[in-house]
Amino acid sequence: MTNHYYSERPETAHEFDEWSFNLKGKTFQFVTDSGVFSRETVDYGSRVLIDAFEWENLPEGRILDVGCGYGPIGLSIAYASQRMVEMVDINARAVELAQGNAKRNQIKNVVIHQSNIYAEVEEEKYAAIISNPPIRAGKKVVHEILTEAYPRLVTGGTLTIVIQKKQGAPSAQKKMEETFGNAEIVTKDKGYYIIKSVKE
Numbered sequence: 336m337t338n339h340y341y342s343e344r345p346e347t348a349h350e351f352d353e354w355s356f357n358l359k360g361k362t363f364q365f366v367t368d369s370g371v372f373s374r375e376t377v378d379y380g381s382r383v384l385i386d387a388f389e390w391e392n393l394p395e396g397r398i399l400d401v402g403c404g405y406g407p408i409g410l411s412i413a414y415a416s417q418r419m420v421e422m423v424d425i426n427a428r429a430v431e432l433a434q435g436n437a438k439r440n441q442i443k444n445v446v447i448h449q450s451n452i453y454a455e456v457e458e459e460k461y462a463a464i465i466s467n468p469p470i471r472a473g474k475k476v477v478h479e480i481l482t483e484a485y486p487r488l489v490t491g492g493t494l495t496i497v498i499q500k501k502q503g504a505p506s507a508q509k510k511m512e513e514t515f516g517n518a519e520i521v522t523k524d525k526g527y528y529i530i531k532s533v534k535e
């Protein structure tokens with residue numbers, strides 16, 4: 336179990352890679368490594384989430400990226416929105432890469448640190464929580480990201496996730512509906528669903 340991208344400390348040999356990718360009108364330089372999610376490119380689901388996420392009408396407060404990996408979602412949203420974004424991941428290797436990628440791309444309005452889901456998050460309440468949840472970590476982990484988001488959002492705050500239909504989008508939507516009383520499919524693209532709930 337120690338070599339999955341959702342492991343706390345992957346033990347696979349380092350295999351650094353460097354490449355660029357355009358997100359939100361900025362060409363980002365990313366360094367990635369073995370033992371992290373989607374190391375060779377920004378995965379399609381993350382791209383769909385980045386494009387679909389709306390921050391313009393959010394309440395005051397930080398945005399939280401849960402399971403940030405090496406940083407594409409949180410860093411691009413921080414760049415585009417100019418809001419403070421907190422980025423967390425259980426994987427120490429991913430966190431280190433995300434911190435390096437923030438510096439590399441001169442994104443300063445971020446706080447990046449290790450946390451098992453919400454265990455070590457810094458704020459009590461967030462304006463929004465975004466996540467490309469670690470499907471392979473299992474349904475229990477994914478559903479914890481969804482249900483435990485509710486108490487951590489301010490009124491009017493949103494939870495926005497990306498999940499493939501075949502990997503459990505319908506059950507995730509049902510869980511969000513149960514938790515928030517609403518769950519809207521904002522976008523469907525190549526089997527990826529962007530689902531959003533609002534804390535009312």
